[in-house]
Amino acid sequence: MKRQLPLMLVFLLGAFMIIQYFVPAQASLDAYEFILDWMIIIGIFAMALGIWSLMRVSWHKIKRRSHDWQYAALTLAGLFIMVLFGFEPIGGGLKSYLWLQFYEFVMVPVLATIFSLLAFFMASAAYRAFRARSLLAAVLLGSAMVLMFRVLPLGPLSDPINELAGWILVVPNLAAKRAILIGVGLGMVATSLKVILGIERSYLGRD
Amino acid sequence: MRKLALICVVMVLAFLPPPLLGEVDSALLQDSVTVDLPEPPAPPGNVTATDNPNDNGRAIRVTWELSADDTTGMKNVIGYRINRAEARDAADSLWTEASDILPSGTTEFIHSGDGEEDGPDYFAKNYDFYYRVHALTADTFSVSAVVGPVQAKDNWYNTGVTFVLLFVALFIILTVTFVRIARKGKELYIRPLAGIEAVDEAIGRATEMGKPTLYILGLGSAADIATIASFAILSRVAKKVAEYQTPLLVPCYEPFVMTVAQDTVRAAYMDAGRPDDYDEDSVYFVTSSQFAYVAGVMGTMIREKPATNFYLGMFHAESLLLAETGAMIGSIQIAGTDQIAQLPFFVVACDYTLIGEELYAASVYLSREPVLLGTIKAQDWAKAVVVGTILAGLLARLLVDLDFIKTVFEVSV
Amino acid sequence: MATGNGNRKSPSNAVKIILVIVAVVFLISWISKATTGMADSTWLNIRDGFLITFAAFLTLSIFSFLYNDNPFYKFAEHLYVGVSAAYWMCLGFWSIIVGNFVPHASKTLSTFFKVPFQEYSWFYYVAFAFGVILLMRLLPKAGWIARWPLAVIIGTTAGFNLSRYLHSDFMSQVGNTFQPLFVDWQGAGHFFSNLSLAADGQLVMSAGNWIVVVGVLCGLVYFFFSKEHKGMFGAASRLGIWILMITFGASFGYTVMGRISLLVGRITFLFDDWLSIL
Numbered sequence: 001m002k003r004q005l006p007l008m009l010v011f012l013l014g015a016f017m018i019i020q021y022f023v024p025a026q027a028s029l030d031a032y033e034f035i036l037d038w039m040i041i042i043g044i045f046a047m048a049l050g051i052w053s054l055m056r057v058s059w060h061k062i063k064r065r066s067h068d069w070q071y072a073a074l075t076l077a078g079l080f081i082m083v084l085f086g087f088e089p090i091g092g093g094l095k096s097y098l099w100l101q102f103y104e105f106v107m108v109p110v111l112a113t114i115f116s117l118l119a120f121f122m123a124s125a126a127y128r129a130f131r132a133r134s135l136l137a138a139v140l141l142g143s144a145m146v147l148m149f150r151v152l153p154l155g156p157l158s159d160p161i162n163e164l165a166g167w168i169l170v171v172p173n174l175a176a177k178r179a180i181l182i183g184v185g186l187g188m189v190a191t192s193l194k195v196i197l198g199i200e201r202s203y204l205g206r207d
Numbered sequence: 208m209r210k211l212a213l214i215c216v217v218m219v220l221a222f223l224p225p226p227l228l229g230e231v232d233s234a235l236l237q238d239s240v241t242v243d244l245p246e247p248p249a250p251p252g253n254v255t256a257t258d259n260p261n262d263n264g265r266a267i268r269v270t271w272e273l274s275a276d277d278t279t280g281m282k283n284v285i286g287y288r289i290n291r292a293e294a295r296d297a298a299d300s301l302w303t304e305a306s307d308i309l310p311s312g313t314t315e316f317i318h319s320g321d322g323e324e325d326g327p328d329y330f331a332k333n334y335d336f337y338y339r340v341h342a343l344t345a346d347t348f349s350v351s352a353v354v355g356p357v358q359a360k361d362n363w364y365n366t367g368v369t370f371v372l373l374f375v376a377l378f379i380i381l382t383v384t385f386v387r388i389a390r391k392g393k394e395l396y397i398r399p400l401a402g403i404e405a406v407d408e409a410i411g412r413a414t415e416m417g418k419p420t421l422y423i424l425g426l427g428s429a430a431d432i433a434t435i436a437s438f439a440i441l442s443r444v445a446k447k448v449a450e451y452q453t454p455l456l457v458p459c460y461e462p463f464v465m466t467v468a469q470d471t472v473r474a475a476y477m478d479a480g481r482p483d484d485y486d487e488d489s490v491y492f493v494t495s496s497q498f499a500y501v502a503g504v505m506g507t508m509i510r511e512k513p514a515t516n517f518y519l520g521m522f523h524a525e526s527l528l529l530a531e532t533g534a535m536i537g538s539i540q541i542a543g544t545d546q547i548a549q550l551p552f553f554v555v556a557c558d559y560t561l562i563g564e565e566l567y568a569a570s571v572y573l574s575r576e577p578v579l580l581g582t583i584k585a586q587d588w589a590k591a592v593v594v595g596t597i598l599a600g601l602l603a604r605l606l607v608d609l610d611f612i613k614t615v616f617e618v619s620v
Numbered sequence: 621m622a623t624g625n626g627n628r629k630s631p632s633n634a635v636k637i638i639l640v641i642v643a644v645v646f647l648i649s650w651i652s653k654a655t656t657g658m659a660d661s662t663w664l665n666i667r668d669g670f671l672i673t674f675a676a677f678l679t680l681s682i683f684s685f686l687y688n689d690n691p692f693y694k695f696a697e698h699l700y701v702g703v704s705a706a707y708w709m710c711l712g713f714w715s716i717i718v719g720n721f722v723p724h725a726s727k728t729l730s731t732f733f734k735v736p737f738q739e740y741s742w743f744y745y746v747a748f749a750f751g752v753i754l755l756m757r758l759l760p761k762a763g764w765i766a767r768w769p770l771a772v773i774i775g776t777t778a779g780f781n782l783s784r785y786l787h788s789d790f791m792s793q794v795g796n797t798f799q800p801l802f803v804d805w806q807g808a809g810h811f812f813s814n815l816s817l818a819a820d821g822q823l824v825m826s827a828g829n830w831i832v833v834v835g836v837l838c839g840l841v842y843f844f845f846s847k848e849h850k851g852m853f854g855a856a857s858r859l860g861i862w863i864l865m866i867t868f869g870a871s872f873g874y875t876v877m878g879r880i881s882l883l884v885g886r887i888t889f890l891f892d893d894w895l896s897i898l
Contacts, residue, residue: 006768010775013772014776014779018783037747040716041716041717043428046462046754056491060488071697074699075699086710106700110499110678110679110700112889117685118528120686128534139869140554141869144869144872144876147873147876175831175839180564182789182793182836183564185790185793187564193382195775196779203770205767368787398847398848398849463770466766493705494708495705496700496704498700499700499703548871554865583845584846594840597837601833
């Protein structure tokens with residue numbers, strides 16, 4: 001019962017959505033939109049569980065005075081302050097000054113900086129590929145070089161490199177992406193089918 | 208000079224209010240501004256109006272034959288305009304414009320709207336409408352015969368996607384067939400997959416080093432297929448981890464994914480016969496902000512120094528940030544995603560990478576359950592059908608210029 | 621080992637000194653920003669000076685990860701995690717509960733949250749109920765009931781994905797592979813003209829189409845799981861993996877410039893917005 005009912009729900013809703021795709025009638029579109037709204041609303045309750053987990057883990061660290069527990073306290077402080085700012089009666093909500101400042105001067109700089117770390121990580125990853133000394137790594141690196149050098153002023157070499165780069169993007173790139181996409185499409189269909197038929201049910205846990 | 212004066216007079220006259228205009232010598236007016244009425248173009252012929260197929264009953268498809276003066280004859284038709292009314296013999300004022308001016312040469316128009324009753328684009332369904340088509344020249348027009356009544360109706364089957372339906376059916380049949388064969392106990396071969404063969408060794412290494420195993424489910428939602436595939440792998444990995452009694456860390460980006468992962472891991476510990484070893488805090492939520500999540504996981508990695516990292520699921524720009532951090536601390540890394548743009552980074556920074564479909568197949572490899580092996584076999588047969596179709600299609604095109612096979616795959620929606 | 625443990629309990633003198641130096645540097649920066657500010661009042665200058673200095677501090681803290689883990693990185697990381705978790709939760713609450721559920725659920729609540737009421741719909745209550753059921757996970761005995769909403773979401777999207785991906789990822793990709801293998805044959809002279817890779821000469825176009833078709837087929841062969849990759853099959857599979865690697869390299873190289881421009885953006889922030897020396 002504990003697993004049967006969810007499996008039945010999965011099957012019924014899954015089958016409904018497959019059929020829905022083939023039915024263009026208004027009732028079908030309405031049902032589809034309703035279900036999308038459902039998923040969004042259910043999802044926000046999951047967010048509450050997530051925040052609960054974050055608070056729980058942080059609190060355990062603080063309570064046990066485990067290593068670096070002070071930082072867990074900082075996380076909680078950040079969380080509570082931001083929630084207060086975002087709660088209209090107290091902090092003024094999503095358009096309030098404090099909320100926007102926290103967004104602009106805490107979230108944005110950190111976000112942009114972490115993203116920009118990628119520039120360094122790409123360099124070290126390229127070096128890693130260089131050291132791998134395998135034929136496939138060399139192929140990968142060679143094609144990466146062509147694409148990287150296309151923007152450099154290399155005099156007479158510029159034109160052929162640009163042509164080659166453009167060709168790689170249009171020809172082999174297209175072939176590989178298409179092969180992957182066909183495989184992915186089939187794999188998705190197979191996995192969806194396994195889920196709907198209840199063959200794949202590890203996500204449901206145990207009784 | 209006289210011309211200029213005449214133009215001036217006409218312009219002044221044009222600006223005078225009508226009563227004054229009446230007093231002007233009518234002879235003058237007739238000489239200078241009236242031209243012969245232009246001859247209207249031939250009207251559009253053979254107008255039809257039918258329910259637009261494959262939709263939600265908010266559109267009518269109108270077709271017509273070009274006016275004889277469009278591109279032929281007087282060649283002066285500049286476009287067409289569609290009118291709609293609720294009665295065949297409605298007065299001109301009751302005909303509403305259903306379209307803007309459509310360029311000459313057009314022979315089809317789909318008049319559509321929506322179901323919002325008070326909105327500007329409301330289109331009543333199951334209601335009689337009449338249509339007519341105007342052929343326009345620069346200064347006059349002609350009107351076609353009125354057609355109708357016609358009703359926009361809900362369609363209960365989209366004929367444009369019949370081939371998708373056929374493929375869905377084919378795929379279901381293949382899957383069910385091979386699952387049955389597998390159930391009967393027939394041995395099904397699957398080729399080795401390096402990333403999967405390394406799982407045992409990688410977890411074993413974590414055990415030897417006394418370090419945790421880190422499992423990242425990516426940024427996908429619990430409903431993304433890559434994430435569902437990853438749950439299945441997590442379940443097998445967690446079971447092994449439980450058997451080896453090494454710690455497991457599963458930081459999550461999506462709260463829903465976290466709840467599913469908690470259930471999955473708890474069940475795996477129960478399967479391994481060690482339910483008491485499961486630590487509720489081992490599968491935890493970090494944040495739903497992409498780069499904050501990355502910052503948190505990178506911090507965890509550099510502090511806990513996991514011996515083995517799994518990155519399986521849907522990844523975006525964070526793939527390289529995570530994988531490079533893992534490579535720097537010397538972890539064994541097994542990655543897999545269906546995001547083509549992120550695969551290069553995993554390939555470069557990880558020891559093993561499952562590419563696209565391999566990710567979906569991985570759980571089958573780990574479980575070796577015959578039923579699941581059957582689904583893999585079905586996938587392969589579908590691929591064989593694709594390879595065969597591509598070859599046949601190209602051959603047909605090369606030899607007899609036959610495009611039928613190509614059109615099968617060009618589904619209209 | 622002993623010193624390592626000692627470090628964990630209380631920071632060593634060196635760490636303390638670094639902390640103090642960093643604090644002083646940023647304090648000076650704040651003061652200088654506040655005194656050179658362009659805003660109308662002193663208070664505004666002090667405030668804006670603090671904000672920009674703090675943003676610069678966080679930026680440098682994150683960059684310090686490149687050296688190793690350290691207290692500054694930990695500070696920025698933990699603060700960001702807490703703040704961003706709250707950010708998305710609040711955003712979710714206002715846009716989904718208030719923006720999506722309330723207008724269909726209750727007039728009183730709509731008035732309270734100042735959103736226009738739309739129309740009652742029991743469907744939304746069902747969704748809400750499923751959401752509440754999800755929260756039952758927190759109760760030890762009733763946790764299993766939380767699988768229902770999970771089943772709703774997974775079942776729905778599995779069905780959704782099945783037909784749609786079959787169409788978009790599978791069928792349309794197969795359909796696009798039917799390229800003409802000889803682009804409008806107009807005689808050998810024309811065929812061998814214009815041989816540059818960038819130009820659309822006939823030979824280049826036809827060869828490209830051949831490579832795409834062969835590449836797709838070999839790539840598909842690589843993804844065959846239930847057949848041993850030996851002989852012809854193995855050769856095709858190896859060619860497939862080669863083409864995959866060329867593509868991965870191209871994708872890698874293609875992304876580099878974008879990432880460098882992100883870094884340039886951060887450096888501009890530090891040197892221009894914060895230090896004003898650019």
